[in-house]
Amino acid sequence: MSIQIKQCKDCNRLFHSLGSNICPDCSEKVDNYFRLVRDYLYANPEADVLEVSKNTGVQESYIFEFLREERLSLNKDSEYIKCEQCGSAINSGKLCKSCKERLSKILETAAAPAAASKEKAQQQQEIFGRGLGKVHLKYGSD
Ligand SMILES: [Zn+2]
Ligand SMILES: [Zn+2]
Numbered sequence: 001m002s003i004q005i006k007q008c009k010d011c012n013r014l015f016h017s018l019g020s021n022i023c024p025d026c027s028e029k030v031d032n033y034f035r036l037v038r039d040y041l042y043a044n045p046e047a048d049v050l051e052v053s054k055n056t057g058v059q060e061s062y063i064f065e066f067l068r069e070e071r072l073s074l075n076k077d078s079e080y081i082k083c084e085q086c087g088s089a090i091n092s093g094k095l096c097k098s099c100k101e102r103l104s105k106i107l108e109t110a111a112a113p114a115a116a117s118k119e120k121a122q123q124q125q126e127i128f129g130r131g132l133g134k135v136h137l138k139y140g141s142d
Pocket of ligand 1 (some may be wrong): 008009011012013022023024025026027
């Protein structure tokens with residue numbers, strides 16, 4: 001694992017990162033926000049983003065981030081979060097259910113031939129590799 005110096009996305013301070021975009025302090029802060037929001041939504045499942053923000057004191061932008069990351073989802077579709085493909089209201093993530101299904105089908109069909117030929121190539125390599133090994137052994141024993 002490599003340690004990088006990064007600038008915290010949240011407080012702009014430089015910190016040693018193991019891959020995170022925010023510093024340990026902010027990450028703790030955001031975790032606390034997350035717990036607040038999660039607990040609030042647990043007690044108030046019908047709440048929307050504005051209501052959650054107002055009652056927990058957590059800025060809307062953090063709540064949107066949680067929803068986008070699918071760490072949280074709203075019970076009802078939110079007009080604040082829209083599918084990146086078709087613009088319909090969704091409750092978490094980046095895509096609505098039908099766009100997700102459509103895209104995963106496209107990806108499956110696109111990935112299928114590539115995966116098949118990769119498997120073939122690997123098989124060929126295995127056979128080829130064994131063959132070479134034999135040849136080598138023969139040479140060695142001669
Ligand atoms: Zn920070
Ligand atoms: Zn969509």
